[in-house]
Amino acid sequence: MYLYNMEWLYDLFFEQTALQAVIILSLIISTGLGLGKLHICGISLGVTFVFFMGILAGHLGFAIDPQMLTYAESFGLVLFVYALGLQVGPGFFSSLQQGGYKLNMLGLGVILLGTIMAVALTAITPISMPDMVGILCGATTNTPALGAAQQTLKQLGESTSGAALSCAVTYPLGVVGVILAIIVVKKLFVRPADMEQHEHEDPNHTYIATFQVHNPAIYNKSIQDLVHISTIKFVISRLWRNGQVSIPTSEKILKEHDRLLVITTEKDVQALTILFGEQEKKDWNKEDIDWNAIDSELISKHIVISRPEINGKKLGSLRLRNTYGINISRVLRSGVQLLATPELVLQLGDRLTVVGEAAAIKNVEKVLGNTVKTLKDPNLASIFIGIVLGLIVGSIPIAIPGISSPVKLGLAGGPIIAGIVIGSYGPRLHLVTYTTRSASLMLRGIGLSLYLACLGLDSGAHFFDTVMRPEGALWIGIGFLITFIPVVIMALVALRLCKMDFGNTCGMLCGSMANPMALNYANDIIPNDNPAISYATVYPLGMFIRVIIAQLILMIFL
Known part of the structure; x- marks a missing residue:
C-alpha cells in the first residue's frame, strides 16, 4: 500500500539525504548537458548549461x-x-x-x-x-x-x-x-x-631535408665528432653511399658525396647547409611521402611507448641504434613533433618513428612495448x-x-x-x-x-x-x-x-x-x-x- 503513497517520491527529491543529493545533481547535470547541445544563432553553451539548470533547480526549491x-x-x-x-x-x-x-x-x-x-x-x-x-x-x-x-x-x-x-x-x-x-x-x-x-612559430617543430657532403672540413669525421663540435641539434636518419642506403651509427665516418637524410628544425637548415656543404631541393615535409618506398631494404614504422619501465628514460640511454641497427627519426607527443635527440626524456604514449630492417624493428617493439591496449588502463594512483x-x-x-x-x-x-x-x-x-x-x-x-x-x-x-x-x-x-x-x-x-x-x-x-x-x-x-x-x-x-x-x-x- 505504501507504494501508492507518493510521500516516498517527495522524500526522494526533497528530503536531504546522500541518495537525494546524487539524484538531484545527476538530473541537473544530465538535463544541462542535453540542452547544452542545442544551437541558438549558431552558439551552443555546452557544459555551461549545467550551471543554468542548477540555477533553475535552486529557484524551483530543490536543495x-x-x-x-x-x-x-x-x-x-x-x-x-x-x-x-x-x-x-x-x-x-x-x-x-x-x-x-x-x-x-x-x-x-x-x-x-x-x-x-x-x-x-x-x-x-x-x-x-x-x-x-x-x-x-x-x-x-x-x-x-x-x-x-x-x-x-x-x-x-x-x-x-x-x-x-x-x-x-x-x-x-x-x-x-x-x-x-x-x-x-x-x-x-x-x-x-x-x-x-x-605561421605560428614553433621552435621544436621538426623539418626534414637532404644534404650532400661537400665540406672538406668534415671528411673522414664520424657523426659523433660532428655532434660534439656543433651546437645544432639534428638526427641523420639515412645515409646513401655508392647507391646503397644504410642507417648510420654514431661511429659512422662521413665521406665526400655522401647523401644524408637529416631531421632538424627549419631554423637550423641554413647552418647545416654550411656544415655539410650542399642542401638538395627536394621537399621531404609533404604528408603524402611513402617512406617505405624510398628504399627496398629498410622500412619505417611508428612504435608507441607502452612499457612503464621506459617512462622517464633518456632516448640515448636505451642505445637502440647501436644495439639493433635502427634509427629513431622523430617523436610525436601530444600532437607535437619532437627531435629524437639522445637527451630527449621519453614519456608513456610517445609515438616514435623507427627506421630499420623488419627484424630489427620487431626487436625494438619488444623493448618499447607498442601495446596500445596497455595505455588504455588508467593510472589512477598518479592522478590522486x-x-x-x-x-x-x-x-x-x-x-x-x-x-x-x-x-x-x-x-x-x-x-x-x-x-x-x-x-x-x-x-x-x-x-x-x-x-x-x-x-x-x-x-x-x-x-x-x-x-x-x-x-x-x-x-x-x-x-x-x-x-x-x-x-x-x-x-x-x-x-x-x-x-x-x-x-x-x-x-x-x-x-x-x-x-x-x-x-x-x-x-x-x-x-x-x-x-x-x-x-x-x-x-x-x-x-x-x-x-x-x-x-x-x-x-x-x-x-x-x-x-x-x-x-x-x-x-x-x-
Whole structure:
C-alpha cells in the first residue's frame, strides 16, 4: 500500500539525504548537458548549461545537504583544474618561448584591463568588492577563479553567496560578449591582410631535408665528432653511399658525396647547409611521402611507448641504434613533433618513428612495448597523488608585502599548478602521467559538471529576484563592459601594433577570457588552426593569473 503513497517520491527529491543529493545533481547535470547541445544563432553553451539548470533547480526549491553540496562542489573543482593542468603540462613551458611569449603578454593585457576596470568601478558604484569579484569572474566566464575567490572569502570570514550570485547573473553575457566583440572587431577593424595565415612559430617543430657532403672540413669525421663540435641539434636518419642506403651509427665516418637524410628544425637548415656543404631541393615535409618506398631494404614504422619501465628514460640511454641497427627519426607527443635527440626524456604514449630492417624493428617493439591496449588502463594512483600534492600546494600560505593576511592558491590554484608541473616533469621522476584523451576529457567533464551544478544550485534560490532588481541590472551592465572593452582594445593592439593575424588574435582573446564557446565560433569563421593553437598557448597562464588576481583583490581591498 505504501507504494501508492507518493510521500516516498517527495522524500526522494526533497528530503536531504546522500541518495537525494546524487539524484538531484545527476538530473541537473544530465538535463544541462542535453540542452547544452542545442544551437541558438549558431552558439551552443555546452557544459555551461549545467550551471543554468542548477540555477533553475535552486529557484524551483530543490536543495541538498549543505555538507554534500560543499564536498561535491570542491571535489568537482579540484578534479577539473587538475585534469586541465595535467593535459596542458607537457607543452606549457615550451609555449612561453618565442611566439608564445607575445601571445601570453597580450593575454595578460586583457586580464589586467578587466581587473583595473573592476577595481575602478567599485570606487564609483555602490557595488561591494566581493560582488564585484563575482562580476569579474562571470564576465570572464572563469568559474575556477570564482572558486578561489570563495575560498578566500571564507578565510576572511565573509559571505560567499554574493560573489556566486553576481557571477551567475553576469555569466551569460560573459559568454556572448566575447563573441560580440569578435564580430565587431571583424566588421570594423579587420583588413583582408589580417585574415591571411601567419605561421605560428614553433621552435621544436621538426623539418626534414637532404644534404650532400661537400665540406672538406668534415671528411673522414664520424657523426659523433660532428655532434660534439656543433651546437645544432639534428638526427641523420639515412645515409646513401655508392647507391646503397644504410642507417648510420654514431661511429659512422662521413665521406665526400655522401647523401644524408637529416631531421632538424627549419631554423637550423641554413647552418647545416654550411656544415655539410650542399642542401638538395627536394621537399621531404609533404604528408603524402611513402617512406617505405624510398628504399627496398629498410622500412619505417611508428612504435608507441607502452612499457612503464621506459617512462622517464633518456632516448640515448636505451642505445637502440647501436644495439639493433635502427634509427629513431622523430617523436610525436601530444600532437607535437619532437627531435629524437639522445637527451630527449621519453614519456608513456610517445609515438616514435623507427627506421630499420623488419627484424630489427620487431626487436625494438619488444623493448618499447607498442601495446596500445596497455595505455588504455588508467593510472589512477598518479592522478590522486597529484591531487593530494595540489591540495597541499594550495594550502601553503604565501606572504605578500603590504597584505595583512597570507594568500593561498586554494582548491583551484594548487591543483592546476600541480597538474602542470607533474604533466611536464613527472616522467623525469618516472611518474606515469599519461592518460588517453578520452579519459582526460571524462575527468574534466565530470569535475566541471559537478562544480557547475553545485554552484548553480547554491545560487538559484535568489537568482531571479536579483535579476529583477535595479542592482541586478547594474551588475549585468558592468559585467558586459568588463567583457567587451578589454577584448576590443587588445584585439586592436594585437592586429595593429603586434601585426598578428586575425586567427591568432581570436585564439589569444578566447584563451585569456577562458571562453571555449567563443573559440568554437572563431574556429567556424577562420579556416586554419591558428585560433586553437593560440588558445592552448594562452589558456594555462591566463587561468592561473585570474585565480591569483581574484584572491589578491579581496586580500587588498577587504
